[in-house]
Amino acid sequence: MNDPANNNVTPLLELRNVTKIYGTGDAQMQALAGVNLSIYPGEFVAVMGPSGSGKSTCMNILGCLDTPTSGSYLFQGIDVGALNRNQRALLRRNYLGFVFQGFNLLNRTSALENVELPLIYRGTDTATRHRLARQALQAVGLSDRENHTPGELSGGQQQRVAIARAIVTGPSLLLADEPTGNLDSARSIEIMQLLTVFNRDQGITVVMVTHEPDMAAYAKRIVHFKDGLIETDHHNGAQN
Amino acid sequence: MLGNALLLALRELRRNVMRSILTMLGIIIGVAAVITLVTLGGGATQQVTQQIASLGSNLLMISVGKRIGPGQMSGAEAFKVADAEALARDVPELAAVAPVASGATTAIYANENWSTNVTGSTEEFFPVSNQQIGEGRIFNASEARVGAAVCIIGQTVATKLFGSQSPLNNRIRLQKLSCEVIGLLKSKGQSTMGSDQDDIIVVPLRTYQRRIAGNQDVNMIKVSVKDGVDTERVKQDITRLMRTRRHLAVNEDDNFNVLDMKEIAKMLSTTTQTMTGLLSAVGAVSLLVGGIGIMNIMLVSVTERTREIGIRLAIGALEREVLLQFLVEAVVLSSFGGLIGIVLALATAVVLSGVLQVPFVFQGGIVIIAFLFSATVGVVFGYFPARKAARLDPIEALRHE
Known part of the structure; x- marks a missing residue:
């Protein structure tokens, strides 16, 4: 289902009849059974669905961590299925940002160094790296915590560091996998507000998996998965 | 890219000081053992060589008495x-x-x-x-x-x-x-x-x-x-x-003894060299064990750091960047361990040469060999864990607890 306003724009990402099959023989399990999905620049999409509905598999494919068994995934018109492991890593490095349910920060590493990590892999020079990392920490409201390690930060703060790490490179797409799954409702609202701000002010496309309708309500578009297929795909009237 | 790998490796080592020290311990002991033993052995050999020179040229000593056992002489005219x-x-x-x-x-x-x-x-x-x-x-x-x-x-x-x-x-x-x-x-x-x-x-x-x-x-x-x-x-x-x-009959034993001092000294010097060789071999084995220790800890740390590697890969680290980081970590550990071992060995050799009254002779060759060997150990034993880390599937790695 396309947004009428985006009719003349190329989709940022496009799934064309994507299937994903795990295992072989009797143990075969079809995680995706032919998914078609187009997401346009600037969208904020919530992906919902019960466990085993294929939404995580879909996220892995969108995040270029995995490739479809059949069908194709186009990212900015590039067929990701045709890329090798290193080319997909470069694509992640240059265009994607990840936020995970379990934060996934490096232990015993300061917030600043965590945020710097993607910039190091990009080969950004030291001065620019420090400047961008500090800006990103400031944007998530953690300027005063840059030397704190994850162990010294609360869950909400850790997730904000993770968001800073995801947006520090100015990605085209931010993928968030249950970003509020480990947080209480007050912290969850903070995180959702941050994602909304980055989506609105910096035009970063956000795709977020969530179980909670409250969190999905922040998105402009909600996609429901069921049994490896998209069940419903509608715009969220409450936000628009 | 090497600069980046070095930066990442050093940050990783710094945040795990204890693990780094334990990893280095094997190499430190190995390098220290080899260098100390070879240095002391070299000093002992030099001492014996100097003593041979001080004996005089081609000295024979003819003394009175019959040899009745090792080092025992009976009296005689x-x-x-x-x-x-x-x-x-x-x-x-x-x-x-x-x-x-x-x-x-x-x-x-x-x-x-x-x-x-x-x-x-x-x-x-x-x-x-x-x-x-x-x-x-x-x-x-x-x-x-x-x-x-x-x-x-x-x-x-x-x-x-x-x-x-x-x-x-x-x-x-x-x-x-x-x-x-x-x-x-x-x-x-x-x-x-x-x-x-x-x-x-x-x-x-x-x-x-x-x-x-x-x-x-x-x-x-x-x-x-x-x-x-x-x-x-x-x-x-x-x-x-x-x-x-001395009018000795054919069936009588000598009641005097001709001793070639140089022969004894040469025998002593050969013994010293053999001992040095043996001790060095023991040291070399401990160096090898140290290398295997590095491989073990690096392998364990790949398992322990699976999630971290997953994060790096997800963020966009290339396979060869992860490989290089782990390799650099191993090489930095082993060569730094080697340096500590060298310093420790020289200090020990100076003290021991004083205690054992053997001259301290600096053996530059073995110091260089031991250092190169420890760095090589890092590359060789660091490679397999590094390759294992680099080939992890990022999705699996991120799911690892």
Whole structure:
């Protein structure tokens, strides 16, 4: 289902009849059974669905961590299925940002160094790296915590560091996998507000998996998965 | 890219100081063991080599007595001066012959006294036993012939009797004999067997026999063989001549003994070298074990750090960047461990060489070899864990708890 306003724009990402099959023989399990999905620049999409509905598999494919068994995934018109492991890593490095349910920060590493990590892999020079990392920490409201390690930060703060790490490179797409799954409702609202701000002010496309309708309500578009297929795909009237 | 890998590797090592130290421990001990053992062994070998040189050229010692067991001699009739003269006359391969009579005596000067060894011999004693005169002179032929009351003393005796004062032209008393010090020997230090070669007083043989021992005995004849002559053959010639002179029947054993000092010294030096080789081998094994230790800890740490590797891969690290980071971590650990090992080894070698009284001889070669080896260990044993880390599936790695 396309947004009428985006009719003349190329989709940022496009799934064309994507299937994903795990295992072989009797143990075969079809995680995706032919998914078609187009997401346009600037969208904020919530992906919902019960466990085993294929939404995580879909996220892995969108995040270029995995490739479809059949069908194709186009990212900015590039067929990701045709890329090798290193080319997909470069694509992640240059265009994607990840936020995970379990934060996934490096232990015993300061917030600043965590945020710097993607910039190091990009080969950004030291001065620019420090400047961008500090800006990103400031944007998530953690300027005063840059030397704190994850162990010294609360869950909400850790997730904000993770968001800073995801947006520090100015990605085209931010993928968030249950970003509020480990947080209480007050912290969850903070995180959702941050994602909304980055989506609105910096035009970063956000795709977020969530179980909670409250969190999905922040998105402009909600996609429901069921049994490896998209069940419903509608715009969220409450936000628009 | 290498700069980035170095930055990431150093950050990783810094945040795991304890693990890093434990990983290095094997290499530190291995490198330290090898270098310490080789350095001490080298010092011991050099010491033995110097002692061989100080023994004098091609020295043979002919002493009285029958060998009845290892290091045990039975008594026998002493030599006479005539035996030494016969050797000089009938064995042409000998460069010098010095008959020696010696015994323990107390030397007295003013109110100082010192128990030492007094040797009576000829002028040839000095070249044969490689004793060089430091100050003054040795006795001349006429002094030797008449048995003049003159003596030459070693450094130890000089220090004990005269302190810092010059001993020359002073008279010391040896039992009933009062003799004038005419020469001071150069210091020779310890012998291979550990005795002090500077604790010596030399007087003319005739003086010793008449005025100190009171007999005509010669306990030992020291001879030096001419250069380029087969020592073994000369030993046989000497044995044959002495058997004749001592009227030994065919079925009788020798009641004297010809000892080649150089042979003993060479044997000692070979033993030292063999010991050094063996100890170095033990050290090399511990270095290898240290390398395997690095591999173990790196392998364990790949498992332990699976999630971290997943994060890096998800963020966009290339396979070769992860590989390089792990490799750099291993190489930094092992070469830094190697450096610590070198410092530790040199300090230990300096202390131990003092305790064991072996000269400290810096062995540059083994230091370089040990360092290169430890760095290589890092590359070799770091490679497999690094490759394992780089090939992880990012999705699986992120799910790892």
